[in-house]
Amino acid sequence: MSDARTDxxxxxxxxxxxxxxxxxxxxxxxxxxxxxDAHGAISCxxxxxxxxxxxxxxxxxxxxxxxxxxxxxxxxxxxxxSVSGDTALVTCTENILSGGPAxxxxxxxxxxxxxxxxxxxxxxxxxxxxxxxxxxxxxxxESGEEEDDENAS
Numbered sequence: 001m002s003d004a005r006t007d008x009x010x011x012x013x014x015x016x017x018x019x020x021x022x023x024x025x026x027x028x029x030x031x032x033x034x035x036x037d038a039h040g041a042i043s044c045x046x047x048x049x050x051x052x053x054x055x056x057x058x059x060x061x062x063x064x065x066x067x068x069x070x071x072x073x074x075x076x077x078x079x080x081x082s083v084s085g086d087t088a089l090v091t092c093t094e095n096i097l098s099g100g101p102a103x104x105x106x107x108x109x110x111x112x113x114x115x116x117x118x119x120x121x122x123x124x125x126x127x128x129x130x131x132x133x134x135x136x137x138x139x140x141x142e143s144g145e146e147e148d149d150e151n152a153s
Contacts, residue, residue, distance in 0.1 A: 004083060007083040007088070007124075008081050008083055008088075010128065010129055011081050011083060011088040011090060011122055011129050012079070012081055012090075014033065014122060014128065014129040014130070014131075015079070015081070015090045015092075015120055015122075016076075017029070017033060018030070018033050018120070018131060019074040019076060019094075021033065022062075022065075022066075022072060022074065023072055023073055023074060025066045025069075027059075027062065027063055027066060030059070030062050031059055033130060033131055034055065034058065034059065034130060034131045035055075035123055035125070035130040035131065035132050036055065036130075037054075037055055039123060039125060039130070039132075040123075040132070041053055041054055042054065042055055042058050042131070042132055042133060043058070043132075043133045043134075043135075044057075044058040044061060044133065044134045044135070045134070045135040045136060045137075046061060046065070046136055047114075047116050047136045047137060047138040048138070049061070068100065069098055069099075069100065070099050070100055070102065070109055071097075071098060071099040071111070072096065072097070072098040072099075073096070073097045073098070074094050074095070074096055075094075075095040075096075075097075076092045076093065076094060076095070077092065077093045077095060078091070078092055078093045079091075079092040080092070085124075086123055086124040087121065087122070087123055087124075087132075088121070088122040088123075088124075088129060089119065089120075089121055089122075090118075090119070090120040090121075090122065091117070091118070091119050091120075092117075092118055092120075093115065093116070093117055093118075093139070094114075094115070094116040094117070094118050094136065095113070095115060096113065096114040096115070096116060097111055097112075097113055098111065098112055098114070099111045099112065114138065115138070115139040115141065116136045116137065116138055116139065117136070117137050117139055118134065118135065118136045118137075119133075119134070119135045120133070120134050120135075121133040121134075
């Protein structure tokens, strides 16, 4: 049995590797970071998408995202890791900056910011911690206009 601090650090490294691979568009590394079929079915929910189940569907979704995203950067905040035996839970806020393909000869398409809360579930394997499930939900930020309208009444 490994100690809790070592496990927590290993899960944090695996979680960071996942986001860094996305930033680089490294499909091969993304594939390696997910559990293989021998360890059970994986699942993924991207913001606004239905539940994707199974390695084929999940990895196809990442290939599609990478093919249509020219630039993406994640700034993770509120990262919390909990390890219980061979399972780990990571919750975090993904502060995402992304841009699509350039238009009209520009170097990069318009950049868009997005705030997503995510839950990543990992399982310990002989090869290290692998992602079992990812669930991202958009944060619907309140605009200051509604508060101003309420205060004016």
